[in-house]
Every structure is written in C-alpha cells, then in structure tokens.
Amino acid sequence: MKKILGILLSLLVLTSCNQNQNGGGDKNYSIGINQFAQHQSLNNCREGLIEGLKSEGIEEGKNLTIDYNNADADVSIANQIGQQLASGKNDLLVAIATPSAMATYNAAMDRDIPMVYTAITDPVEAKLANEDKSPTGNVTGTSDELPVEAQLKTIREILPEAKNLGILYTSSESSSVSTIKIYEKYAKDYGFNLVAQAVTQSSDIPMATDSILSKVDVITNILDNNVVNSLPLILDKANEKKVPVFGSEIEQVKLGCIAAEGIDYLELGKQTGIMAAKVLKGEIKASETKYEIFKNPNLYINKSTFEKLGIELTEELEQRAVESFE
Structure with a gap:
C-alpha cells in the first residue's frame, strides 16, 4: 500500500511541475x-x-x-x-x-x-x-498590395503639371514586377508617362537613380526591398534635383517622401x-x-518636404491626411 501511495504522490508532483513549466x-x-x-x-x-x-x-x-x-x-x-x-x-x-x-x-x-x-x-x-x-x-x-490608383490620383492632385512618372525596381523581385504591371495599366488614365528602371542589386541604385532623375518629373516608390533600403540616398539625389518622391507607406514618408497613399x-x-x-x-x-x-490605406504627408520643394500643400489635402510629419 505504501508503495502505491508513493507512486501516486510522485505522479502528482510530476504533473504539478509540468503545469508550472507550461503555465x-x-x-x-x-x-x-x-x-x-x-x-x-x-x-x-x-x-x-x-x-x-x-x-x-x-x-x-x-x-x-x-x-x-x-x-x-x-x-x-x-x-x-x-x-x-x-x-x-x-x-x-x-x-x-x-x-x-x-x-x-x-x-x-x-x-x-x-x-x-x-x-x-x-x-x-x-x-x-x-x-x-x-x-x-x-x-x-x-x-x-498597393492602392495604385489612389496613389496616382494623389500624385496628380499634388502635381497637376507632371508628365513623366519614374519607378525604380528590382527585376528579380516578383512582387515589384507585378506592381510595375499595375502601374503600366493605370498610369495613362491619370495622364502619366511611366518610366520604369530596373536594377539587379543594391549597388546599381546610385547610377540608376541619377539616370531616372534626368528623365522624370516625379518618382513614386514601391515596396521593393532593395530600393527601400537605399531610400535615403535616393531622397538626397532627388532633393538636389527638386524632384518629389512619393512613398508607399508611413515609414517612407517619415524619412522624407512627400506623401503616400499607403498602408501601416x-x-x-x-x-x-x-x-x-x-x-x-x-x-x-x-x-x-x-x-x-490589407484594405485600409491612408494618406500620409511630410509637410517639411512640401516646403523644401516649394510645392503647395492645400488645406483639403492636409485635412485628408491621417498623419503628417514635419
């Protein structure tokens, strides 16, 4: 009987320890x-x-x-x-x-x-x-998935005279290639000539940025990882040329992109x-x-970039923005 009680007690202790270990x-x-x-x-x-x-x-x-x-x-x-x-x-x-x-x-x-x-x-x-x-x-x-039409509409609203819209992307990133196809489908509907320039690796981006800035009035950034990693460099070069860069989400606008119809x-x-x-x-x-x-894109704006580039920020646009950054 003592032996049986000892076994039962051991089992109870083991069970208690296991429960303590796993919450x-x-x-x-x-x-x-x-x-x-x-x-x-x-x-x-x-x-x-x-x-x-x-x-x-x-x-x-x-x-x-x-x-x-x-x-x-x-x-x-x-x-x-x-x-x-x-x-x-x-x-x-x-x-x-x-x-x-x-x-x-x-x-x-x-x-x-x-x-x-x-x-x-x-x-x-x-x-x-x-x-x-x-x-x-x-x-x-x-x-x-980016709200491409909403982005194009906002770019046109902010830059009514712009004609050539540039995008840098990595040719081997399937999502980037897919997004370019969507921009190709809708760009003309908003009066833009799309200038898409591919890179194969991050080291291509400085030269590609110089090249595309000589051809466009505005750049829109997509969710391309190589390009996002190089965004500070792209913004520096674009600001020198007074070419506005639109982002695709909130963090890119915080970095200095002028605006984005993007996601959080x-x-x-x-x-x-x-x-x-x-x-x-x-x-x-x-x-x-x-x-x-994700179906809840929002408008984000960078007021400092508007001011730096001398682009008018309308009261209507500022009120529509979910967040704005200085």
Missing part, C-alpha cells in the same frame, strides 16, 4: 521568422506580428519562443535561413517579404510545417497562392499575427486558408 497546462509554441531586410517597414511588420500573437494569448517569454533571422536583403542568405528553419522543430514558420517567403516555402513545402507570410504584394506571382487566393500548399498569409505595416503585422495564432491553436489550417489583403 498551468497551456501549450508552449515555437515559431521561426525569416525576415528579408533590416528596414523599418519590415521591422514594423514583425513587431505587429508579435502584438497580434499576444492579443490571441500567445506571448513571447510566456508561452512563445521566437527564432528570429534576418537575411540583410541577400537572397542567398534568405535561402539558407529557409533551409535552417525548415529543418528545425518550430510549430510555425513566418516569412516577412517576398524573397524570404519564397525561400522558406521552397525549403519547407515537403515537410509538415505550416507557414504564414506577410508583406508580399502578389502571392500568386510568388507561387504561394492560386488565382482564387487559395494556398498552393501548407501556407497562407497577408498581402500588402504595424497594422498589417497585427493582422498577420492574429492569423498565425489561429494556425498555432488549430482554429484554422494554413493549407485551407485564403490569403488576406
């Missing part, structure tokens, strides 16, 4: 993150992701472990990170930006690990989704984090969930 019986989760570049837009996306997870009861330091990796805008490093994460024991893989998403998915597609992506303009072009938004595998996420990456990250939490908790399956598009 009273709640499951502990582990996710691996492959972030393509170290710039504020993608950092905001990651921070929002963590906030979204926390809002669903999954919090780093309590019941969540995060293996964070950054590829520093290097595709080969993104591929290495994808392979590393796919061979690990994470419950979920998260990819931030198109190159990292493609690398991670290719590494994990034959393994039973769900994946969630974010900050991808065109998941279909990236082979992560079908035309109906359904997943091509055990993968889902959120898209940062912190909010996009939160939306993604909530989706990721549902996958982790088994409420949805990545393999059965269509990707979501």
